[in-house]
Amino acid sequence: MAIRDKAFTIIRRVFKRHGAVEIDTPVFELKETLTGKYGEDSKLIYDLADQGGELLALRYDLTVPFARFLAVNAVGNIKRFHIGKVYRRDQPQLSKGRYREFYQCDFDIAGVYGRMVPDSECLAVACEILDSLPIGDFGIKLNHRRLLDAILDLCGVPADKFRTICSAVDKLDKEPWSEVRREMVEEKGLSGDVADKIGEFVVLKGKPWDLYNSLMESKSFGNHKGASEAMEDLRILFEYLEAMGKLKFISFDLSLARGLDYYTGVIYEAVCMNGNTQVGSIGGGGRYDTLVSMFQEAGKVTPCVGVSVGIERVFTLMEERLRQEQGGSIKQPNVTVLVASAGDNMLRERMKLTNVLWDANISAEFSQQENPKLKFEIANALDRQIPFMVIVGEEETKQGKCKVKDLNARTEDTVDVSDLVKTLRSKGVVPVGCEFAMEMLNSESD
Amino acid sequence: MAIRDKAFTIIRRVFKRHGAVEIDTPVFELKETLTGKYGEDSKLIYDLADQGGELLALRYDLTVPFARFLAVNAVGNIKRFHIGKVYRRDQPQLSKGRYREFYQCDFDIAGVYGRMVPDSECLAVACEILDSLPIGDFGIKLNHRRLLDAILDLCGVPADKFRTICSAVDKLDKEPWSEVRREMVEEKGLSGDVADKIGEFVVLKGKPWDLYNSLMESKSFGNHKGASEAMEDLRILFEYLEAMGKLKFISFDLSLARGLDYYTGVIYEAVCMNGNTQVGSIGGGGRYDTLVSMFQEAGKVTPCVGVSVGIERVFTLMEERLRQEQGGSIKQPNVTVLVASAGDNMLRERMKLTNVLWDANISAEFSQQENPKLKFEIANALDRQIPFMVIVGEEETKQGKCKVKDLNARTEDTVDVSDLVKTLRSKGVVPVGCEFAMEMLNSESD
Known part of the structure; x- marks a missing residue:
C-alpha cells in the first residue's frame, strides 16, 4: 500500500499540473449502460442481485462510465482524470497480474479542439507519468x-x-x-x-x-x-x-x-523495457470519437481521446526495483522516530514528546505498553529500520531535555525539548506530506 | 472533488504521522461475513447477483472487513488506516447527506496493549484530524x-x-x-x-x-x-x-x-459546533473487543479500538466555509498559469513554454485551439480566475523571452524563458504537490 500510495501521488501530480479535474463516478452503473460495449468480454461483468429497484452492475472500466457521464450531463468539453477501481468477474491469476478488482488511472480530453492537440497532450501526460514513476525505461x-x-x-x-x-x-x-x-x-x-x-x-x-x-x-x-x-x-x-x-x-x-473496437484515430500502448527488450504493457489509449454518441441523441458527437495507466503492473515494477535497492526486502519503517524512555512510569512523558513531533508533522510513535524496557525498544527500532529515537529519562524531564539518537549515524545528542523538531529537521527528517517538496527544493539548490 | 482531495490529504497525513499502515480490503465480501453483524440494518446490504461462484455482497462499513482481515490473516496487532467506499441499499437523501455509496476514513489499533493507551491514541488522531480540517469548531x-x-x-x-x-x-x-x-x-x-x-x-x-x-x-x-x-x-x-x-x-x-451493539468500552462521537450549538455528528468510534472473535476460533480474542470520520459531512462543512470565503462560489481555477500567444501559428511555441512549466511541476495549460485570439484568452483567464498568464509573440520567441502577466497584481514583466520558472516562483506560484510544505515552511519562517 505504501508503494501504491507513492504511485498514485506521482500520477495525480501529473494529472493536476495539466489542469485536469477529478471526476468520480459510482462504482455501479445501470446494467443496460454496460451492455453491448465490451463485445465478448461482457461475460466478465459483475451484476448486482435483483433486490428490487434498478438492475445494476459493477463498472468494467472507467471509459464507458465517463462516456455515460458526458452524455447524461451534456458535458461538451472537459479534461478530466479518474483513479478508481474496476471489476472483472474472472478467475484471478495473481502471477499474471489479473485480479477481480483493480485500479485504473484514466486521463481523457473530450471536446472539439484543434486537430491532434488533445491527442498530443494525452501522450505527453502518459510520457510524464511513466518518466516520473520509478519503473525504469x-x-x-x-x-x-x-x-x-x-x-x-x-x-x-x-x-x-x-x-x-x-x-x-x-x-x-x-x-x-x-x-x-x-x-x-x-x-x-x-x-x-x-x-x-x-x-x-x-x-x-x-x-x-x-x-x-x-x-x-x-x-x-x-x-x-x-x-x-x-x-x-x-x-x-x-x-x-x-x-x-x-x-x-x-x-x-x-x-x-489494440483490441477494443471503439478507437477511431490515433492509438498507442506504453511498454516497459529492459534494455531493448519489451517486458509488458503498462497502459494505452487512443481516440474514440463515437462512444459518447451511443448515449446521446442521434447526430450529437463528442470526440474524445484518452489514456489509461495499468497501475497493477506499475506496482509490480516499483516493488521489484525497491526489492533490488534494498537487497530483497520491500519493508520500510512506518515511522521516522520512535519515542522511548529510560525508567518506569514515563508513558506520559513519551506521549508529550510524541505529541510535539505530531504537531510538527513528523511521523512518530511510542510503545503502546506502559513500561517497555529501553534495550528492547532500541532493538525494536533497529529491527524495523526506524532511523531515529528520542529518549527521555527522569533527569532529562526535570531539565526539559531529551536525547536524540541517530541510529544510522550512531550519534546521540541531548537537546532542549523546544529544539527537538529543529534538531530532527537538521538531521534530515522530512515532515509527512513534504517529501516531494523537500526533494524538489534540494534538487533546485544543487 | 478538489475539496475531497484536500480533506483526504489532511486525513491521510495525520494517519501516517501516527505510523498507521494503509490496508485496502476488497469492496465485496462473502455474503456470510456480513450477515448478522448489523442487526436490522442488514436489509441495507447490497448483494451481488448469483452468476455462479461465491455469494458476495458489497461492504457495509470498513470495520467488519477489518475484523475479518485480522482473523483470516491471524494478525494479532496492527495500527492501520483505511479510506474507502461503503455501500447502503437505501433511498439516497442528498439533503441529509445520505448516499448509497460514500467514503469512510477509519483508523484502528488491534492488539493487547497498555490499558487505555491505544484508546487515547485513537482519540488523539480524531482530534488532530478535526483540528486540521477547515471545518470550524x-x-x-x-x-x-x-x-x-x-x-x-x-x-x-x-x-x-x-x-x-x-x-x-x-x-x-x-x-x-x-x-x-x-x-x-x-x-x-x-x-x-x-x-x-x-x-x-x-x-x-x-x-x-x-x-x-x-x-x-x-x-x-x-x-x-x-x-x-x-x-x-x-x-x-x-x-x-x-x-x-x-x-x-x-x-x-x-x-x-452509540447505536452499534459491538462496543465494549470507551465510546465517543465527534460533533461540529456553531458557537456552543452542536450541529451534527462528524465521526465516532470506540472499543470493540469481541467483534474479531466472531471470525476466529473459539477462545481467541483480539481487542480493538478505532475511530471513523464521517467524511461526507466534512465535505459539506468545507464547502460551506469555502462558499463563505469566496462570496457564494466554490469555483477554483484548475490551473495556475494559462500560456497564450500573440499572433497566429504559435501553438508549438505555447507547447514548448507549457512544457517548461510542467517540468517544474507548475500547473499550466494552453488553449486546445490552434489560433485562439489573445483578447479572448485574457478574458478566459480572468473569468476562470487563473492568476497568471505567460504570453509569447513572434518577437519574444526570437529573443528567447516571454511575458509574465500577474492578473491579480495587474503587472507584466518580460523575462528570459530560462528564468520563467524562477520568476513565477518568486511571485508566489507553488508547484503541484508542494502546497502543504510551502505553507509549513512559510509558517516556520514567520
Whole structure:
C-alpha cells in the first residue's frame, strides 16, 4: 500500500499540473449502460442481485462510465482524470497480474479542439507519468486506426474483415508473423497473397520521423484518402510531441492494432523495457470519437481521446526495483522516530514528546505498553529500520531535555525539548506530506 | 472533488504521522461475513447477483472487513488506516447527506496493549484530524459502555434490557428527556421510578475532570464493580489525553450511548459546533473487543479500538466555509498559469513554454485551439480566475523571452524563458504537490 500510495501521488501530480479535474463516478452503473460495449468480454461483468429497484452492475472500466457521464450531463468539453477501481468477474491469476478488482488511472480530453492537440497532450501526460514513476525505461508504441484500415484496404481485405484481421495483427507482439499469417489465411479466410502484402507493412516500425519519411518517400499508400489523412494526423502529432519534448519516447509501429473496437484515430500502448527488450504493457489509449454518441441523441458527437495507466503492473515494477535497492526486502519503517524512555512510569512523558513531533508533522510513535524496557525498544527500532529515537529519562524531564539518537549515524545528542523538531529537521527528517517538496527544493539548490 | 482531495490529504497525513499502515480490503465480501453483524440494518446490504461462484455482497462499513482481515490473516496487532467506499441499499437523501455509496476514513489499533493507551491514541488522531480540517469548531463527546451499563444496573434495569434502553438514551441529542422517558416507560416497560433515576444520571455532562471528580466525590456509583473499573479506565484515559494536549476537545457526557451493539468500552462521537450549538455528528468510534472473535476460533480474542470520520459531512462543512470565503462560489481555477500567444501559428511555441512549466511541476495549460485570439484568452483567464498568464509573440520567441502577466497584481514583466520558472516562483506560484510544505515552511519562517 505504501508503494501504491507513492504511485498514485506521482500520477495525480501529473494529472493536476495539466489542469485536469477529478471526476468520480459510482462504482455501479445501470446494467443496460454496460451492455453491448465490451463485445465478448461482457461475460466478465459483475451484476448486482435483483433486490428490487434498478438492475445494476459493477463498472468494467472507467471509459464507458465517463462516456455515460458526458452524455447524461451534456458535458461538451472537459479534461478530466479518474483513479478508481474496476471489476472483472474472472478467475484471478495473481502471477499474471489479473485480479477481480483493480485500479485504473484514466486521463481523457473530450471536446472539439484543434486537430491532434488533445491527442498530443494525452501522450505527453502518459510520457510524464511513466518518466516520473520509478519503473525504469519505457517506450510508447503508436499507430493510427485509419492508417491500419487503409493498409488492409490497399492489401485487398474486404471492409467487413478489418476488425477481425486487426485483432490478428494485434497478436504480433506475442506471436511470430508465420503464426499470425496462418491465422489470417486458415481461420479468417484471406488469400496467402493478401496476407503477405499485409506482412510487408506490419513489420515496419521505427523512430517517428524516420518511418514517416520513408513511408512518404516510397509513396507506399499511393493516393489512398484514408491513409493520406491519417499520415497528416501523424505529421501534426509528431510536430506537437517534438515541441513538448516527448517524441523521444515514441516509436511508430504499424503492427500496433489494440483490441477494443471503439478507437477511431490515433492509438498507442506504453511498454516497459529492459534494455531493448519489451517486458509488458503498462497502459494505452487512443481516440474514440463515437462512444459518447451511443448515449446521446442521434447526430450529437463528442470526440474524445484518452489514456489509461495499468497501475497493477506499475506496482509490480516499483516493488521489484525497491526489492533490488534494498537487497530483497520491500519493508520500510512506518515511522521516522520512535519515542522511548529510560525508567518506569514515563508513558506520559513519551506521549508529550510524541505529541510535539505530531504537531510538527513528523511521523512518530511510542510503545503502546506502559513500561517497555529501553534495550528492547532500541532493538525494536533497529529491527524495523526506524532511523531515529528520542529518549527521555527522569533527569532529562526535570531539565526539559531529551536525547536524540541517530541510529544510522550512531550519534546521540541531548537537546532542549523546544529544539527537538529543529534538531530532527537538521538531521534530515522530512515532515509527512513534504517529501516531494523537500526533494524538489534540494534538487533546485544543487 | 478538489475539496475531497484536500480533506483526504489532511486525513491521510495525520494517519501516517501516527505510523498507521494503509490496508485496502476488497469492496465485496462473502455474503456470510456480513450477515448478522448489523442487526436490522442488514436489509441495507447490497448483494451481488448469483452468476455462479461465491455469494458476495458489497461492504457495509470498513470495520467488519477489518475484523475479518485480522482473523483470516491471524494478525494479532496492527495500527492501520483505511479510506474507502461503503455501500447502503437505501433511498439516497442528498439533503441529509445520505448516499448509497460514500467514503469512510477509519483508523484502528488491534492488539493487547497498555490499558487505555491505544484508546487515547485513537482519540488523539480524531482530534488532530478535526483540528486540521477547515471545518470550524468541534468537540468530542465521550462515555464508557460499561459505565452506562453500571448506571442502568444501579437504577434497577434488568440486564436483558440494557441495549434497548441504551438506544433510547442515545436519542437524547435529538429528543427532550420527557420523550425519551415516555419511550422507556410506555414502549420498553420500565417503571417511572427507574426511568427517573436514569434521568438523573444521563443529563450529566461537563469537562472531563470536573464531571469525573464530582462523580467520585458524590460516590454516585457506590462500590459497583463495573462502574469502578470504567471510572478507572476514564481516569487513565484523561491523564493520557492531557499529556497529548487533547483533553481540551473532550466532553464527558453520560447521555452518549452509540447505536452499534459491538462496543465494549470507551465510546465517543465527534460533533461540529456553531458557537456552543452542536450541529451534527462528524465521526465516532470506540472499543470493540469481541467483534474479531466472531471470525476466529473459539477462545481467541483480539481487542480493538478505532475511530471513523464521517467524511461526507466534512465535505459539506468545507464547502460551506469555502462558499463563505469566496462570496457564494466554490469555483477554483484548475490551473495556475494559462500560456497564450500573440499572433497566429504559435501553438508549438505555447507547447514548448507549457512544457517548461510542467517540468517544474507548475500547473499550466494552453488553449486546445490552434489560433485562439489573445483578447479572448485574457478574458478566459480572468473569468476562470487563473492568476497568471505567460504570453509569447513572434518577437519574444526570437529573443528567447516571454511575458509574465500577474492578473491579480495587474503587472507584466518580460523575462528570459530560462528564468520563467524562477520568476513565477518568486511571485508566489507553488508547484503541484508542494502546497502543504510551502505553507509549513512559510509558517516556520514567520
